[in-house]
Amino acid sequence: MTKHEPFIHIARRDGLAWWRAWLIRLAAAVLALLVSALFIYSLTKLNPVKVYAAMWEGAFGTPRRAWITARDASILLCIGVGLAPAFMMRFWNVGAEGQVLMGGCATAAVLIYCGRSLPTAALLGIGLVVSLAAGALWGVVPALFKAKWNTNETLFTLMMNYIAIQLTCFLVAKWENPKGSNSVGIINQQTQAGWFPAIAGKQYLLNVIIVLAVAVGMYLYLKYTKQGYEISVVGESENTARYAGISVRRVLIRTMAISGAVCGLSGFIAVAGASHTISTSTAGGRGFTAIIVAWMAKFNTFVMILIALLLVFLEKGAIQIASQFHLNDYASNVVEGIILFFLLGSEFFIQYTVRFRSHKNKKEVAPS
Amino acid sequence: MAEDFAVRMVDITKTFGHVTANNKVYLELKKGEILSLLGENGSGKTTLMNMLSGIYFPDSGQIYVDGKEVVIASPHDAYALGIGMVHQHFKLVDVLTAAENIELGLPGGPVVDRKAVAAKVRQICERYGFDVDPDKKVYDMSVSEKQTLEIVKTLYRGANILILDEPTAVLTPQETEKLFAVMRNMRDDGKSIIIITHKLNEVLAISDRVTILRKGEYIGDMETAKADARSLTDMMVGRTVTLNIRRDTPIDPQRRLEIRNLTVKDAEGVTRLDSVSLDVYAGEILGVAGISGCGQKELLEAIAGLQGTVSGSSVKYRPTGPEGPAEELIGQTPRSIAEKGVRLAFVPEDRLGMGLVAGMTLVGNMMLKEYRSGKSPLVERRHPHDMAQKIVRELDVVTPSIDTPVRKLSGGNVQKVLVGREIAMEPTVLMSAYAVRGLDINTSYTIYRLLNEQKRRGVAVIYVGEDLDVLLQLCDRIAVLCGGRLNAIVDGRTATKEEVGYLMTYLKKDREAGA
Incomplete structure (x- = not known):
């Protein structure tokens, strides 16, 4: 029997030096910019360099824009950080969207119902606690079902999103202001009660500080605590965990409480620290985008900072070029897509090496 | 003469890497007989049968079916020759019904004529005394029902030569009796059957002849009527080897x-x-x-x-x-x-799937049983670090470093790490x-x-x-x-x-x- 060597041979790499991995990622980014440039030029005859400059302008051009970019990136980062422990445990939590919304709704409820009677510090304190609890609840329910009946967590967390969205719709209708607007409007617009205070005159500095603290905390938790160790063991092999005397159920439920709580915290920041309103777009798909953030960073919360920034930068830049050059929204989406495609694709080349068939070593291949 | 044999396998050799699973093995199966293939674990029984059913391809040797030399390169070839195998681990789709499983993979259009399939299944069942409900889903079936379904599946596909790989391992004594009864029915109908087993009482109860393998070698065959448990055991285990x-x-x-x-x-x-x-x-x-x-x-x-x-x-x-x-x-x-x-130290059979965390480093694995000790919420790495170094040094573990994931170690070194950790807990x-x-x-x-040292302790x-x-x-x-x-x-x-x-x-x- 003769066996032909396939034209393309894909083999797993046996570990790659970290700097070579980053070199591949950098190459992918450069390639993405080149392909995007080609696309921009061939379709619009615009100067790609100008377009890129405009993107930069859109994200960081003025201090205000830079702060908005930082504000949005920090919320995305916070959700990604929340997903990290669940993913480390190989628990596919795709329910961040719902967990964020529940945290947001809880915060909005505090601001609306207690906004006149309590000072801002108390409102923020209570809002923080209830949003953590609401997010944790939304995370624990699928974990409980998984622990008890081994339900599929991907479907379960996904469906929990829809419950959260419907619940948010209901609350928006209930809290409608003014009546008939089908929106809650800006909560406590006059008093700014329960809004994040500006620090050193920077409106969004507190958001960034909280999220960075959570990111560092999560990094330490996963890497240096006994609970973090248990999460890694359960993620690798439940059998080994049982053998080592780890209660898989307990770790499952505890970790999803933490994961959901951090996502709930993102909802708190989004409402009290950013939009000061609640609607179904408070999460706005970021619960899903954060999955990309968490995975591309391999659950390293520091790398997540970079990726969250990149994604928000792309988004802001895309909006800018759309308005500045009167391009269709879709054109900027295409640029965003090309860049993400290359960056995600580069992970393949980091994990695997591709060899093409060569005539030279054809004879060396042993028949199998 | 040659036409009396349903199958003859001559000088079959099969190696996996440097392990010889079968070395010039000889096997013959007469038409209308039940042949037991007897041997210890790892004696090459299943490997030999996998070559007959087209799952493996022999390195050398000839296979004759009905007296003609054949090449069996895939399970399709085997079915074309009327050879069907029931594996130890069933190959059924849980969410499909019995009839759907039977039909699965057969040529034909996109539409399955369930009625026709069910009718043919019933016909096979009546003929040999099987009990299969064509509309029952596999996930609702007991192990014995699944096995019956596997056998019916091979018969449905026209198998004349059946290979059963340790069929009784999963059955109760009553179910075993039932299986033996249908096996006899099939034999009387002219089917030739090979049953892989290492249970002597079953060999004696069901088979007409027995072929014995030991460590990949053909030892001999004999009529079951002339054999007894003692003589079969002797052939199966062989002479004692001194190991010092x-x-x-x-x-x-x-x-x-x-x-x-x-x-x-x-x-x-x-x-x-x-x-x-x-x-x-x-x-x-x-x-x-x-x-x-x-x-x-x-x-x-x-x-x-x-x-x-x-x-x-x-x-x-x-x-x-x-x-x-x-x-x-x-x-x-x-x-x-x-x-x-x-x-209580425990070195389980599944080293990387139970005893160790495959993706973790040696140090990480050292912590597995002791990470909980102490009141601090943080893990202590100093001691596991020293422990890993000590085990690497004392047991000559070949590893690039103690920060290498154990997955990347060879089997022997993995076991040294595991045994070393378990012994370190005194x-x-x-x-x-x-x-x-x-x-x-x-x-x-x-x-x-190491085990003897522990015994002395x-x-x-x-x-x-x-x-x-x-x-x-x-x-x-x-x-x-x-x-x-x-x-x-x-x-x-x-x-x-x-x-x-x-x-x-x-x-x-x-x-x-x-x-």
Whole structure:
């Protein structure tokens, strides 16, 4: 029997030096910019360099824009950080969207119902606690079902999103202001009660500080605590965990409480620290985008900072070029897509090496 | 003459890497007979049959079907020649019905004529006495029903030559009887059947002839009528090989574990371990012999707190001898056992899937059992780090560093890391399952040496093994399991290989009566 060597041979790499991995990622980014440039030029005859400059302008051009970019990136980062422990445990939590919304709704409820009677510090304190609890609840329910009946967590967390969205719709209708607007409007617009205070005159500095603290905390938790160790063991092999005397159920439920709580915290920041309103777009798909953030960073919360920034930068830049050059929204989406495609694709080349068939070593291949 | 044979396999050789699974094996199957293929674990029975059913392709040798030389390169080729195999692990789709499973993979249009399939299935069932409901979903079926379905599936596809790979391993005695009845019906209908087994009583009960393999070699064949359990055992286990494993006389052996009426049922309600009672002594190595899947795993896991047991089971741990205080281990979790101060070391069969965390470093794996110690919420890395270095140094573990994931280590080094960690906890009981499986000679002797050191330290060592030569030269006593029951406990110094081999495959009559 003769066996032909396939034209393309894909083999797993046996570990790659970290700097070579980053070199591949950098190459992918450069390639993405080149392909995007080609696309921009061939379709619009615009100067790609100008377009890129405009993107930069859109994200960081003025201090205000830079702060908005930082504000949005920090919320995305916070959700990604929340997903990290669940993913480390190989628990596919795709329910961040719902967990964020529940945290947001809880915060909005505090601001609306207690906004006149309590000072801002108390409102923020209570809002923080209830949003953590609401997010944790939304995370624990699928974990409980998984622990008890081994339900599929991907479907379960996904469906929990829809419950959260419907619940948010209901609350928006209930809290409608003014009546008939089908929106809650800006909560406590006059008093700014329960809004994040500006620090050193920077409106969004507190958001960034909280999220960075959570990111560092999560990094330490996963890497240096006994609970973090248990999460890694359960993620690798439940059998080994049982053998080592780890209660898989307990770790499952505890970790999803933490994961959901951090996502709930993102909802708190989004409402009290950013939009000061609640609607179904408070999460706005970021619960899903954060999955990309968490995975591309391999659950390293520091790398997540970079990726969250990149994604928000792309988004802001895309909006800018759309308005500045009167391009269709879709054109900027295409640029965003090309860049993400290359960056995600580069992970393949980091994990695997591709060899093409060569005539030279054809004879060396042993028949199998 | 040649036409009398349904199958002849001549000089079949098959190697996997440097392991020779079959070496010039010879097998013939007459038309309308039931042939037993007998041999120990790893004797190459399944490999040989996989070549007949087109799953593997032989390195050399010829296969003749109905007197004509054939090339079987795929299961399709095998089916075209009327050869069908029922594997030990069923190849069924759970969410489909019996009829759909039967139809699956057969040529034909996109539309399945369920009625026609069902009718043909019923016809096959009536002819041989099977009991299959074509509309039943596989996930609703018992193990025995699934097996019946597998057999019907091969018959539906026109098989004249059937291969059954250890079909009785998953069946109750009653179900086994039923299976044998349909096998006889099929034989009387002219089908030729090969049954892979290592149970002597079944060989004698069902087959017309028996072919014996040992360590990949063809040993011989004989008419079952002329064979008895003794002669078959001798052919199966072969002569004793001297290994020069050190064995000291136990010093002051004290009873440390009292196992009483230990019974384990699996998720499907099949009894895996049947009221086993035995004592394990400190300062001795107790061997556990048995064909694979006869309750060894359940025995160890029940003691370790990893396996649910039937009420009435008991394992008492006596750290200071038979008169001292006792701790009941049954009903506890691995964690509570450890917290009670019972230093129970366990080297499980599945090293990377249970004993170790494959993706973690050596240091990370050292922490697995002790990370909980201390009040701090943070893990302590200093001690595991030193421990990993010590194990690497003392056991000559070949690894780039102690920060390498254990997944990247070779099998022998993985086992050294695992055994090293378990011994480092200074156990009072050390259980090991197939501790030298897949290891080279040198590493195997390292493991024997470590076990003997523990024995000298006064540890109660349980050694579940498969190589009888090793069991007989390492262990002080050997408990022989057969079909989940404790068949006998023999003295490791005086027992013979034939005796143990016989006890592994032939349940004593007085014990069978209770079944």
